[in-house]
Amino acid sequence: VQADPDARWMARALALAARGRYGASPNPMVGAVVLDANGNLVGEGFHSCFGAPHAEFVALAAASQRAEGGTLYVTLEPCAHTGKTPPCIDAIMSARIRRVVVATRDPNPVAGGGLERLAEAGMEIKLGVHGDSARRLNRRWLRHVQDGRPWVTLKAAVSLDGRIATRTGQSKWITGEKARRRSLELREEHDAILVGVATVIADDPLLTRRLGFNPSGSWRRIVLDSRLRTPIASRVVQELPEQTILVHGMDAPRSRQEALARCGVELLEAPTGHDDRIDLLSLLPRLAKRGIAALLVEGGAEVHGSFVDADLVDEVIFFVAPLIIGGVAPSAVAGLGASELALAHRLVFEEVVRHDLDLELRAVRSEAVAEEPDVHGVD
Numbered sequence: 517v518q519a520d521p522d523a524r525w526m527a528r529a530l531a532l533a534a535r536g537r538y539g540a541s542p543n544p545m546v547g548a549v550v551l552d553a554n555g556n557l558v559g560e561g562f563h564s565c566f567g568a569p570h571a572e573f574v575a576l577a578a579a580s581q582r583a584e585g586g587t588l589y590v591t592l593e594p595c596a597h598t599g600k601t602p603p604c605i606d607a608i609m610s611a612r613i614r615r616v617v618v619a620t621r622d623p624n625p626v627a628g629g630g631l632e633r634l635a636e637a638g639m640e641i642k643l644g645v646h647g648d649s650a651r652r653l654n655r656r657w658l659r660h661v662q663d664g665r666p667w668v669t670l671k672a673a674v675s676l677d678g679r680i681a682t683r684t685g686q687s688k689w690i691t692g693e694k695a696r697r698r699s700l701e702l703r704e705e706h707d708a709i710l711v712g713v714a715t716v717i718a719d720d721p722l723l724t725r726r727l728g729f730n731p732s733g734s735w736r737r738i739v740l741d742s743r744l745r746t747p748i749a750s751r752v753v754q755e756l757p758e759q760t761i762l763v764h765g766m767d768a769p770r771s772r773q774e775a776l777a778r779c780g781v782e783l784l785e786a787p788t789g790h791d792d793r794i795d796l797l798s799l800l801p802r803l804a805k806r807g808i809a810a811l812l813v814e815g816g817a818e819v820h821g822s823f824v825d826a827d828l829v830d831e832v833i834f835f836v837a838p839l840i841i842g843g844v845a846p847s848a849v850a851g852l853g854a855s856e857l858a859l860a861h862r863l864v865f866e867e868v869v870r871h872d873l874d875l876e877l878r879a880v881r882s883e884a885v886a887e888e889p890d891v892h893g894v895d
C-alpha cells in the first residue's frame with residue numbers, strides 16, 4: 517500500500533489508463549481521477565478509443581460540480597490543443613479544479629504546453645508522480661511521437677533451438693493452442709501486422725485482428741513484396757482486401773500491379789535498398805504518418821533479419837515450444853547478423869509466461885523508456 521496519497525491516486529489513474537490498451541493507439545493511453553475539495557473520489561475516466569473523449573474530460577464530466585476546488589490526477593499532461601476533441605485544459609479550468617497532479621509531460625509539440633497554461637491560470641501543479649510507470653505504459657506511443665516511426669514488436673513461434681519452420685518450410689504448428697491464442701491477442705494491441713511475401717506464399721496466413729478486443733476498427737496488414745509475388749488467390753488478397761497494403765518496389769511488373777489493384781488491395785510503392793528489398797528506414801516513417809504507432813512483425817526469418825540489421829526492433833515476443841527441429845531449418849532471425857557479440861542486438865528480459873507446454877518470452881530494448889523532457893516553469 518502506498519502511503520503518499522498522490523502516489524496512490526496516480527496508481528489508480530494508471531490502472532484506468534491501461535484499460536485503453538486495445539483502443540487508444542495511435543493516441544496515448546491516459547487515465548484520470550477527480551477528488552472533490554475534501555479528498556473524496558468523485559470521478560474517473562480513461563481514453564478508450566482513438567477519437568473518443570480524453571480521460572480528463574470523462575472524469576470531469578462524471579464529477580460535474582463536485583470537481584470545484586478539487587484535485588485532478590492525470591497520467592499525461594492535459595492537452596492544450598483542439599484535435600478530434602476540444603482542449604482538456606479548457607475543461608479543467610471551467611471545472612474550477614484547484615490542483616492538478618500529472619505523471620508525465622506530453623512530448624508532442626502540438627498537444628503539449630498544457631501545464632504552463634494551467635499554472636498561469638493559478639492552479640497548483642505537481643509533475644512526475646509515477647512518471648516512470650506512465651512512460652513505460654506509453655512507450656509504444658512515445659516511440660511514435662518522439663521518433664516518427666512505429667514501435668516495432670517482433671513476434672515468432674520458435675522451437676527450443678530457435679527455428680521457425682522445418683527445413684522443408686513447415687511451421688504449422690510449432691506452439692500449442694494457448695500460445696497461438698495469445699499471439700492473436702497481441703494483434704489487438706497493434707495498429708498493423710507485417711510479414712514478408714515468402715510467408716504469404718508458404719503459409720497463406722489470414723493476418724486479421726479478429727478477437728474483437730480493440731474497439732477501433734482501424735488496422736492494417738502489410739506485406740513486404742518488392743516484385744508483387746503475392747498470389748491473387750491468397751487470403752490477404754481475397755479476404756478483407758481493403759485492409760491489405762502490399763509494399764512493392766519501382767520495378768514491380770505493371771501487370772501484377774493492375775491485377776492486384778483490381779482485387780481491392782492497396783499498393784504502396786517504396787524505395788528498395790542495395791539488396792532490391794523494401795528499405796525499412798524510409799518505409800517506417802511513412803507508416804507512422806498514416807497513424808500506425810505500433811507494428812507487429814510476424815516474420816518470416818528474412819523480414820525479422822532486416823528489422824534487426826536496421827536496428828529497428830523495440831520488443832521481441834517469442835513463443836518457445838519444447839521441441840527441437842535441428843538441421844538446416846531456418847532460425848527466427850536471418851539477415852546479415854552481428855559479426856561480434858559486442859555488436860549483437862542486446863535486449864532486456866521483461867516477462868516469462870507459461871501457456872500450457874509453451875513459454876512466452878518478452879524482451880525489450882534497454883533504452884525503451886524515454887527520458888523525461890525538460891520541465892520549465894512548473895515543479
Ligand SMILES: NC(=O)c1ccc[n+]([C@@H]2O[C@H](COP(=O)([O-])OP(=O)(O)OC[C@H]3O[C@@H](n4cnc5c(N)ncnc54)[C@H](OP(=O)(O)O)[C@@H]3O)[C@@H](O)[C@H]2O)c1
Binds near residue numbers: 818
Ligand atoms: N514460426 C513462425 O512464427 C513463423 C512466422 C512467419 C513465417 N514462418 C515461416 O518462415 C518461412 C518464410 O520466411 P522467409 O524468411 O523465407 O521469408 P519472409 O521473411 O516471410 O519473406 C522474405 C521475402 O520478403 C520480401 N521482402 C521485401 N522486402 C524485404 C525486406 N526489407 N526484408 C526482408 N524481406 C523482404 C523478399 O521477397 P522479394 O524480394 O520478392 O520482395 C523476401 O524474399 C516460412 O517457412 C514460414 O512458414 C514462421
